[in-house]
Amino acid sequence: MLAAKLPKLETVEVVEEPIPEPGKGEVLIRMKASALCRSDLHRYHGTQIFDEDESACYITPGHEPCGIVEKLGEGVTRVKEGDRVAIYLGLGCGTCPDCLKGDVMVCRDFRCIGFAVNGAHADYMTIPEENCLLMPDEMDFITGALATDVGGTLYTACKKLELNGTKTVAIFGCGPMGSGGILMAKGFGARVIAVDTDEKRLALASEIGADYVLNPAKGDAVAQIRSITNGLGADASIVTAGNNAALNSALDCVKAKGIVGQIAECNSATIDPSNQFLRKMIDLKGCWYFNRSDWEELAEFIVNKPIELKKICSNTYPISEAETAFRLFDSGKVQKVVFVWDD
Ligand SMILES: [Zn+2]
Ligand SMILES: [Zn+2]
Structure with missing residues (x-):
């Protein structure tokens, strides 16, 4: 599979790597849309916003994605193959009062996909099943990606x-x-x-x-x-x-x-x-993100109003053109740049 990497300052490389295996409690997602974010540019310019190890430069960026559940790891019960899901970016301890309330973004052990572990600017990614947010049928993939962070x-x-x-x-x-x-x-x-x-x-x-x-x-x-x-x-x-x-x-x-x-x-x-x-x-x-258990009301709000989030997607690229996409997004002259995968 292809994955975008930020190996050096202001350098984007698209590399070939093996499709990851979902571990216990994880699922494999086949990516359908993954939006670039200003915080990806903090990594691109070497100004991390989360305290991650500098050696993390081979971690695939991307934390505003959605896709299709392709394969289930051991013990997964909540999602099934073929589910269309947006992905919650936060990994927490899972047991503190904030995690239990769904406020994973303020967990003291918070880690972010695309910073601490491989993210979504790649053909596939693995993610714990509790990070999968089921998308309504009416929600297209670009909207699904933009529905998370923005x-x-x-x-x-x-x-x-x-x-x-x-x-x-x-x-x-x-x-x-x-x-x-x-x-x-x-x-x-x-x-x-x-x-x-x-x-x-x-x-x-x-x-x-x-x-x-x-x-x-x-x-x-x-x-x-x-x-x-x-x-x-x-x-x-x-x-x-x-x-x-x-x-x-x-x-x-x-x-x-x-x-x-x-x-x-x-x-x-x-x-x-x-x-x-x-x-x-x-x-x-x-405010910088949302409570995970708000997803259902948020998704319904977006679909029913409707909130036309897609209008702020100005450019789409295949992942193979990640370098062009990063450079254009970094110019500040466009709105959201989104990687898309067509069938
Ligand atoms: Zn973001
Ligand atoms: Zn926690």
């Missing part, structure tokens, strides 16, 4: 931000996560203000349902958000751009007792906690 994270964020038809949310950053946020927030019925300096991204934001698009390079976005909300400020804001300005604007644009969701990876930022946060009684909430 869909699951932004769905969870919208719930944490208590979005509904009476709420206005400002979304800072209109890349794949921000675009997923627009789709999800519209699904929850909220009025959406999308903010980005890239006009192409703002055009997509409008197309997928943003009620207002603002370019902070052309005018004061916070002031415009206040004027759209009759001087009050937005009820909530979501930060999907990993920079200081986005977090500051997200704090400044919400009304008193508003809620700010931090989605973007960002290792440092400077804020004025007293004036931007404490005095206004703001809730600041972090």
Whole structure:
């Protein structure tokens, strides 16, 4: 089978390797779609976001996939051959209170597929059966791949931000996560203000349902958000751009007792906690993935609304063209790049 590897800085190689055997409690997945993610680029550029051993460079990346169950390992009871499944990226200890609740992403022993163990940018992968998320028949494979990281994270964020038809949310950053946020927030019925300096991204934001698009390079976005909300400020804001300005604007644009969701990876930022946060009684909430047991309601939400996640897939490639795919995605000029396998 073919598998993409990141053996050296900014180098992608596609190698031939044996199809893995599913171990006890594991299944073999024949991949159908596997999305590239900004966190794959952290590995590509040598800036890991998870603390993995540097010698892990031959671990296949890919943590936003779906496929078909091809073979069952010993003792597998929950899934069967032929099942169409999306894959939950987290491996936890399985016994701590967070794992038992399905919040595997906050387990102290958390490990991520595509970082700690071989991921999904390959023809096949093995995975514990509990990581298999059954896809509704109506869900296509590209949507299935995007439903995990983009869909699951932004769905969870919208719930944490208590979005509904009476709420206005400002979304800072209109890349794949921000675009997923627009789709999800519209699904929850909220009025959406999308903010980005890239006009192409703002055009997509409008197309997928943003009620207002603002370019902070052309005018004061916070002031415009206040004027759209009759001087009050937005009820909530979501930060999907990993920079200081986005977090500051997200704090400044919400009304008193508003809620700010931090989605973007960002290792440092400077804020004025007293004036931007404490005095206004703001809730600041972090969110980077979803509870595994939310999958069924999440998948139903995506299918029934429908949430057209596929619209944020701008490019598809076969795995043999992984190098081109990585380079294009790294350019920042596209939305989601997804590896696909046709029958
Ligand atoms: Zn991701
Ligand atoms: Zn655990």
